[in-house]
Amino acid sequence: MSAVLVVIEHDRGHVPEATLEALTSARSIAGGLGLPVHAAAMGEGAEMVASQVGEYGAEVIHHLTSPNLGDYNPEAWGQALVGCVSSESPAVVMASGTDRGNELMAQLAARAGLPFVANCVDVAPDVSSMTRSQWGGALHEEATLDAEIKLISMAPHTVEASPGPAAGRVDEIAVDVDDSLVRSVIRDRVVLSEGITLSTAPVVVSGGRAVGSEEAFAPLEALAEELGGKVGCSRAVTNNGWRPHADQVGQTGTRIAPTIYIATGISGATQHWVGAMGSKNILAINTDPEANMVTKAGWAVIADLHEMVPAITEEVKRRKG
Numbered sequence: 417m418s419a420v421l422v423v424i425e426h427d428r429g430h431v432p433e434a435t436l437e438a439l440t441s442a443r444s445i446a447g448g449l450g451l452p453v454h455a456a457a458m459g460e461g462a463e464m465v466a467s468q469v470g471e472y473g474a475e476v477i478h479h480l481t482s483p484n485l486g487d488y489n490p491e492a493w494g495q496a497l498v499g500c501v502s503s504e505s506p507a508v509v510m511a512s513g514t515d516r517g518n519e520l521m522a523q524l525a526a527r528a529g530l531p532f533v534a535n536c537v538d539v540a541p542d543v544s545s546m547t548r549s550q551w552g553g554a555l556h557e558e559a560t561l562d563a564e565i566k567l568i569s570m571a572p573h574t575v576e577a578s579p580g581p582a583a584g585r586v587d588e589i590a591v592d593v594d595d596s597l598v599r600s601v602i603r604d605r606v607v608l609s610e611g612i613t614l615s616t617a618p619v620v621v622s623g624g625r626a627v628g629s630e631e632a633f634a635p636l637e638a639l640a641e642e643l644g645g646k647v648g649c650s651r652a653v654t655n656n657g658w659r660p661h662a663d664q665v666g667q668t669g670t671r672i673a674p675t676i677y678i679a680t681g682i683s684g685a686t687q688h689w690v691g692a693m694g695s696k697n698i699l700a701i702n703t704d705p706e707a708n709m710v711t712k713a714g715w716a717v718i719a720d721l722h723e724m725v726p727a728i729t730e731e732v733k734r735r736k737g
């Protein structure tokens with residue numbers, strides 16, 4: 417058994433924070449097992465990931481190559497991973513517990529006939545047991561994993577990504593990917609937002625049903641802009657068509673981990689809370705002192721959001737001069 421192998425999720429060479437978190441978790445698992453961290457990257461832009469991945473502790477980056485490995489394609493990428501795993505025999509294969517990370521691991525698991533535990537939040541040093549997050553974080557399950565090669569994914573925001581000591585050496589591995597696997601092909605891409613996103617924003621100002629309309633989000637936009645953040649919302653808001661689904665925080669939306677989460681007019685239902693609970697500080701603005709969001713938040717203002725949000729914006733502007 418050679419290493420702890422991390423599957424590098426990337427988008428045309430851009431490595432998301434979740435992959436860097438998986439590398440950070442891999443370092444502590446590998447340290448416990450006395451093994452190095454290796455990484456596997458493939459597809460369009462894979463040659464660009466080596467320096468980023470090396471900085472997070474991967475000693476060797478296996479660059480998997482095949483004429484059939486282009487843009488993200490779960491079947492082809494999954495088969496390429498099978499080739500890498502059979503040639504490298506890692507003790508553990510890990511990915512980030514994102515949609516793509518879990519999809520790739522499921523492809524690898526099914527093709528290699530190995531068990532896979534998804535969305536782990538804690539892993540025993542010998543990787544024989546783990547705690548995994550279910551139902552959007554509302555349930556933690558203890559699982560055991562008995563397999564020669566252990567496949568796991570780490571739930572996003574379980575650890576903070578931190579750089580590691582090793583510098584990555586790139587090693588090319590030619591893998592067999594049959595033409596028949598080139599089935600899910602990305603034909604077009606539309607970038608909906610540039611710069612910081614809801615999941616990476618340091619500040620998120622969210623509105624719930626009490627905001628009342630699409631137009632009434634303007635003061636929340638103004639506050640988010642002053643604070644260098646993004647606007648989020650609850651599902652009541654997306655159901656009403658006031659904001660796009662991309663702005664929804666929660667179990668069926670985005671999980672966020674900002675430094676400050678300002679939740680205005682949001683009751684804090686479990687399905688919303690599981691998306692917000694990774695926030696480092698929470699300020700709830702609500703007229704109901706008993707609302708879940710108020711009782712769970714570190715700070716709360718019992719007030720009408722329509723008065724409080726513009727007042728905070730004015731105060732921030734005043735202090736910025």
Ligand SMILES: Cc1cc2nc3c(=O)[nH]c(=O)nc-3n(C[C@H](O)[C@H](O)[C@H](O)COP(=O)(O)OP(=O)(O)OC[C@H]3O[C@@H](n4cnc5c(N)ncnc54)[C@H](O)[C@@H]3O)c2cc1C
Nearest residue numbers: 624625626650651666667668681683687688702703704721
């Ligand atoms: C399978 C499933 C998945 C779900 N996924 C999600 C998800 O991903 N994200 C999500 O958000 N929800 C999700 N939900 C819905 C969730 O259960 C709640 O219904 C939803 O979060 C409620 O939205 P809200 O807090 O905006 O509205 P409400 O629950 O109606 O709360 C409104 C809040 O505003 C306060 N308020 C009223 N007037 C004012 C005012 N003037 N100023 C300040 N405060 C005021 C009220 O006191 C109340 O606390 C899901 C539900 C299911 C069943």
